[in-house]
Amino acid sequence: MASDQAFIIQFQASTNREANFTALLKKHQQKVYYQIKRMVTDHADADDIAQLVWIKIWDKLDGFKMESEFTTWLFRIAYNETLNYIQKQKKQGTNPSNSDLLDYENATASTDSPKSTEIQIGLDRAISQLPEKQKVVFMLRYYEGFDYEKIASIVGTTIGGAKANYHQAVKKVEGFIKQL
Amino acid sequence: MEKDTEFNNQDSIGNSLEQDRAWAESLLNKQSLSQFNASKIDAPLNYFESFPDQLMSRIANERSEKLEKKNAKIFFLPSFMQPINRWAIAAAFIIVVGGSFIFLNNSVSKKTQASMVTNNISLQDLSIEEIETYVDANEWIAEIDVQAQMQKENARLSTLDKKQIEEIKKNITK
Secondary structure, eight states: OOHHHHHHHHTTTTTHHHHHHHHHHHHHHHHHHHHHHHHHOOHHHHHHHEEEEHHHHHHHGGGOOOSSOHHHHHHHHHHHHHHHHHHHHHOOOEEEEEGGGHHHHHHHHSSSSSHHHHHHHHHHHHTTSHHHHHHHHHHIIIOOOOOHHHHHHHOOHHHHHHHHHHHHHHHHHHHHHHHH | OOHHHHHHHHHSSSSSSSHHHHHHHHHHOOHHHHHHHHHHHHOOHHHHHHHHHHHHHHHHHHHHHHHHHHHHHHTOOOOOOGGEEEEEEEHHHHHHHHHHHHHHHHHHHHHHHHHHHHHHHHHHHHHHHHHHHHHHHHHHHHHHHHHHHHHHHHHHHHHHHHHHHEEEHHHHHH
């Protein structure tokens, strides 16, 4: 499979732009979507944000200088767009992070044992209550396996700051579950 | 830097991915963490297959909308130009209307002056006998014509300045 750089160079050289962009899109769309969905939960919201992210990528890809990895840039845009979306929703009085949390809790309750259900719901609630930056750092480190340097670039902090965010996120979730 | 130092004194995080994961799992339960992720990373059936086409058609629509907006903006000037532009348009309008008015007025007065002179010359060319015979033959018509002609001449004379009148007088005496 061709590298991101090869697609980007061809896109910037105006050689079959749509095909090269679509190749990049197909390669990364799932990870971007999942990252967004971990933050907003609801599919419709995640779909809206994902479209905004990729439209922005289309508009800005000509100016991308490849000083950082494409995926770092992509995830940073996804992170910023998601934060903007969440802030807008909060201003309008709706909270996308909790919009279908109840559905999820009901589904979990019907399939698992009472103890694991309790932990599961607790974990979900605890993670949803984390500050956005801590939540994203935890997701990117634990689930995506990104290194701290990349995470720091995505969320706009230092490497030490990213490590601290991961630590605080895990500790806060642990504290919340213990209270149950 | 301060955060880094503070952090390094805490638990053993940040060495490797495996260590970080193991630490989180020891505190939060591995199974719950994987269930949490599984619940978040689902998507409707065929969503990822249809997403690229939907996105590309949206991008195409937005591009054509942007082009339409660009085309509609041909006559807009930058905002700093607008007050100057307004005055420039007003000044140009006044110059064009005023200029054409003056030009037309001049050419009309020249024409009337010229026709007056030719009329006087033609009357002068006629002999008194000819005029008398014509008047005798067409007495009442001539009376009306003469009166009308006199009125016209009076009207024309009133529009002439002194120089023009003197010129006409000179022509008559010649």
